[in-house]
Amino acid sequence: MYRPHPFSWVPADGARHASSDTKPTSGYPTGICVATLCGHQLIADNTELAWLWDTxxxxxxxxxxxxxVPMPPAVGAR
Structure with missing residues (x-):
């Protein structure tokens, strides 16, 4: 499976998180526990609505x- 970066996005716990855990071909299934880049172990929620959550x-x-890749400047920053 092609993975351009050493992480993948996964909705969990009310937000879209990034994880470096091995990603199954069909994505992280709902109910699987993933380690996130923010340092938590969270349960994936791979539903259509969950992908609309904030990052x-x-x-x-x-x-x-x-x-x-540098972070873009904050909105309104000059």
Missing amino acids: CPDCNTAAHVLAE
Whole structure:
């Protein structure tokens, strides 16, 4: 399975988190426990609605570091 970065996104606990756990071909199934980049063990919720949740800011920061992509400036920042 192609994985351009050493992490994948997974909805869990009310937010979209990033995890470096091995990702099954069909994605992290609902109910599986994943270790997140923000340092938690959370239960995946791979439902359509869950993918609309906000992104965990700590996972987002860690994912940008791993991807070697700088964080965009905050909205309204000059």
